[in-house]
Amino acid sequence: MHELSIVLSIIDIAQQQAIKEDAAVIEEIEIDIGCLSTVEMNAFDFAWQQAVKETMLEKAERKINRINGKARCSGCEVFFPLKNLYDACPKCGEHLIDIVEGKELRVRSLIVS
Amino acid sequence: MCATCGCDAEGKVTMHEPGHQHEHDHGHQHDHSxxxxxKVVDVEKDVLHQNDLLAERNRGYFDAKNILALNLVSSPGSGKTALLERTLTDLKGQLQFCVIEGDQQTTNDADRIHATGTKVVQINTGKGCHLDAHMVLHAVQGIKPAENSVLFIENVGNLVCPAMFDLGEKERVVIISVTEGDDKPLKYPDMFYSSTLCIINKTDLLPYVPFDMEKVKINAKKVNHKLEIIELSCTNGEGLDRWYDWLKSKVLVPETV
Incomplete structure (x- = not known):
C-alpha cells in the first residue's frame, strides 16, 4: 500500500505550490502516472478518496495521464511498446531493453483560485 | 515528507538503538492569505521528489565518508537477517559494519544483529510497508556509521513497495530463497528491475523443493539483463565466498595522497 505514501506526497507538493500562489482552493490537478510506475490504480483511488479529505485538494478535479511503457532494445536499437518489464524485443527476441517511457510519476500542473 | 513516514505526527515510526534513546519532533505550520x-500553475515535479532529494543527501553523506550502503530487499522469510548474521560473523575483523533494521514491529532482528557485536538501529515503521529516505536519514544520524564501513539497510520484508523508494544506497540487493516460486521475478518484476544483485538463498534445500534454478535465472534476466546472481546457503555455507568477494569488490579503498 505504498500508494498512500504517493498520494500524501502529491498532496504535499500541490498544497505547497498552491500556498506559494496565495490560493485558497485547488480546482484541478493534472498528474502523469506511467503504466510501468508500480502504482496500482485501484489502491491509488482508494487512498486518494481518504487522504484528500480536509485538504485543499478535497474538491479538486483529477486529471490523470497514463503514459504507456516504451523501451529501446540495446541489441538492435529499435523502440517498441513495453507492457510488462519481462517483455522481449519484438525484433530480436532478446531482453536487452532499456525503459524510456512509462515510469513517470509527476505532478504536472494545478488550477488554483 | 513527514506525512510519508509519520515521523512527526503520531510517533508511528520509532527508532530503537540497543542502550540508546533517541527522540525528535518537528511540526509544520502554514499560514496564508x-x-x-x-490561475493555472505549472508544477512539473516528481511525486517522490522529496524522497529522492533526501536519498541524494544520504548518498552524498555515504560518498563523503566512503560508506558502502546496501539496501537489502526481499519477501518476508527469505533469509535477509540470517545472511547478515552469517556475514557479520564471518567477516568480523576484515570489514567494519553497521546495520539499520526495518520492520513493522519488534526489535527481534536488531537483537539478533546486536548479538553478533555489530552496531545496529531498528526502525519500526508501524503500519508502513517500506523504508524511505527520511527514516534512513534519522537512523543514520543515530547510528553514525564509521568512515570506510559497510552499512546494511535491511528493508521491510515486502517485494512490492520498497522498490519505489530510493534510500541513497549504492547497490540494491534482492534476496529470494529456493522455497519460493521460480517465477517470482516475473510476478514481482519491479524489485528485480531496480536491483543490481540477486542472491538466491537456501540452496541446501534444493533436493526437497520443486525449484528450477535455471528457470529463475532466466526469469530474473528477462526483467533485468544486467542483474548479477549469486546462489548460496547460509546454513551450510555453500556459495558464501562469492558473496563475500562481491562485497569486498564493492568496498572502495580510500585514496591516499
Missing part, C-alpha cells in the same frame, strides 16, 4: 483569482 487568500486571493481568489483562477
Amino acid at each position: 487568500h486571493d481568489h483569482h483562477r
